Amino acid sequence: MDQSIAYTNTDWSGLLLRLTLALVMLPHGAQKMLGIFGGYGFKATMSFFTESMKLPWPVAFLVIIIEFVGPIGLLLGFGTRIWATALAIVMIGAVWTTSGQHGFFMNWYGNQAGEGFEYHLLVIGLCLSLLISGGGQYALDRLF
DSSP states (O other): OOOOTTOOOOSHHHHHHHHHHHHHHHHHHHHHHHOOTTOOHHHHHHHIIIIISOOOHHHHHHHHHHHHHHHHHHHHTSSHHHHHHHHHHHHHHHHHHTGGGGOSSOOTTSOSSSOOSHHHHHHHHHHHHHHHHOSOTTOGGGGO
8 A cells, every 4th residue: 555645535525524624623723823713812822831731832832833724734635634643633632631531522501610522533533534535626635
């Protein structure tokens, strides 16, 4: 099985997977990077990650970059497998550091101390599917 990292199936499922993942993750990245959609922006997010969560600054920086640039790459189908891998790692890290302690379910009714990890599992599943299939139709990866 000698496939390039840029190889992609030509079916529609890869397109649907990457567009769904991009449209779900881009607002989260924009919150962290630009401070829109109710976010705090780059400086405040870096401060929160490094001071409150005690993440090393390179890790905090990479989380913000991956969540903002990754979905843009996915929208274009450029580096699909790389961005899917990076986003899966970010989600695993989020479960490990934050959501895992709150159980499975999201905090729909405000009766938990925080959000569970069901959302993260869905994102990880989308990422793994993209790792297998590639970006699909209209992916720039197909040019390479």
